[in-house]
Amino acid sequence: HAGLVNEGWQYFDIMSRDYSITPRMEHYACMVDLLGRAGQLNEAYNFIQNMPLEPDAGVWGALLGACRKFHNNIKLGKCVQIAFLS
Numbered sequence: 277h278a279g280l281v282n283e284g285w286q287y288f289d290i291m292s293r294d295y296s297i298t299p300r301m302e303h304y305a306c307m308v309d310l311l312g313r314a315g316q317l318n319e320a321y322n323f324i325q326n327m328p329l330e331p332d333a334g335v336w337g338a339l340l341g342a343c344r345k346f347h348n349n350i351k352l353g354k355c356v357q358i359a360f361l362s
Contacts, residue, residue, distance in 0.1 A: 284310045305334040312342025317352050336360040 288307055291297045304327055311320035320339050324331050340356045 281310055281314045281316065301329060301332050301334065304329065304331070305338050308335050309338040309342070312339055317342060321352060321356070333360070 284307060288299065288303065291303070292299060304323075308320045308324060311317070311323065317339070320342065324335055324339065327335070336356055336359065339352075340360065343350070343352050343356060
């Protein structure tokens with residue numbers, strides 16, 4: 277949570293590329309949380325939209341929490357809430 281977004285992306289990529297580890301939902305939620313805490317809310321939302329898995333409550337919750345707690349982004353928060361509830 278130190279805002280090391282570039283390093284987070286590198287580790288996420290290395291995990292699958294170099295070690296053939298298929299990312300699990302927890303890995304995706306961690307990346308969304310990292311992006312959200314860094315203020316990269318749109319990037320986090322796009323990341324969710326491009327996930328090969330159906331995002332779960334943990335993934336949506338990480339983004340919704342960042343919208344509310346860290347950046348007060350009501351507009352994106354409402355979009356996330358609608359997507360999560362559908």
